Amino acid sequence: MERFILPLLTVLFSTVVSGALHAQTTAEFRGRVLDATTGKGIPDATVAVTTTGGSARTDSLGQFRVPNLKVGIHRFLVSATGYSRGSLSLAFAAREVMERDLELDPVSAPPPGSPTAVEPAKDTSKAQALPGVAVTADPALGRRFADFERRRTTGRGQYRTRAELEAGNFYTLQDAMRSMRGVRFNCAGNMCRAQMVRAPMGCSPEYIVDERVDNSFGPTIPVRDIVGLEVYTGVSDVPGEFAGRNSGCGVIVIWTTSGREPRRK
Numbered sequence: 001m002e003r004f005i006l007p008l009l010t011v012l013f014s015t016v017v018s019g020a021l022h023a024q025t026t027a028e029f030r031g032r033v034l035d036a037t038t039g040k041g042i043p044d045a046t047v048a049v050t051t052t053g054g055s056a057r058t059d060s061l062g063q064f065r066v067p068n069l070k071v072g073i074h075r076f077l078v079s080a081t082g083y084s085r086g087s088l089s090l091a092f093a094a095r096e097v098m099e100r101d102l103e104l105d106p107v108s109a110p111p112p113g114s115p116t117a118v119e120p121a122k123d124t125s126k127a128q129a130l131p132g133v134a135v136t137a138d139p140a141l142g143r144r145f146a147d148f149e150r151r152r153t154t155g156r157g158q159y160r161t162r163a164e165l166e167a168g169n170f171y172t173l174q175d176a177m178r179s180m181r182g183v184r185f186n187c188a189g190n191m192c193r194a195q196m197v198r199a200p201m202g203c204s205p206e207y208i209v210d211e212r213v214d215n216s217f218g219p220t221i222p223v224r225d226i227v228g229l230e231v232y233t234g235v236s237d238v239p240g241e242f243a244g245r246n247s248g249c250g251v252i253v254i255w256t257t258s259g260r261e262p263r264r265k
Contacts, residue, residue, distance in 0.1 A: 035106065076089075196234060
């Protein structure tokens with residue numbers, strides 16, 4: 001029996017070392033899947049990693065954990081019974097543990113007149129026709145975009161909403177910015193990088209993705225995942241909250257479908 005001890009120890013040592021090296025080169029994604037209306041965790045929701053084929057399910061509190069992700073960009077599909085599906089793309093570095101709260105909207109009730117809808121009884125004796133009212137104001141984007149709306153009213157910077165991005169049929173982030181003043185692109189092969197006209201040559205703008213600096217993932221975000229875009233081309237129009245960063249080269253602020261809503265009080 002003794003002659004098998006050394007090979008066994010060698011195998012065990014190799015397994016431990018391999019596992020440790022693997023942990024140093026992978027990342028982890030964890031967080032909660034929440035009801036966008038109530039803020040409560042959604043149990044038994046699925047967080048699928050479309051780039052690897054793996055998935056995780058939430059516990060009774062809506063918590064999930066996706067370990068052993070390779071370094072790079074991964075796309076996630078979030079679904080639960082009774083809720084609209086959501087998707088997001090995230091970039092992971094080695095040994096990074098990223099935490100996010102993902103919100104899903106409850107499926108709305110069937111519209112009036114549909115086969116499954118129940119029409120309320122009408123009291124024709126009190127019915128009264130009202131004159132039409134023209135609505136000219138832009139619809140509010142929601143409380144998550146309070147800062148976006150506030151900055152847009154100042155007249156500084158250039159903005160794109162989700163509706164404008166969809167109407168423009170843009171395919172990339174660069175497409176969405178090409179018509180903006182003061183922005184040019186340096187292209188090499190299939191890769192184009194934005195640069196502000198007033199910035200020194202080789203000075204790249206800062207990317208803020210969902211209120212966090214992300215200069216690696218920002219330029220490559222799929223336009224379909226963007227719900228709001230702010231572009232500031234120089235120091236004179238960069239808001240105070242972004243000053244002190246690389247503001248002299250410009251700032252590009254991106255709001256994505258995976259961003260978190262402010263906490264409810």
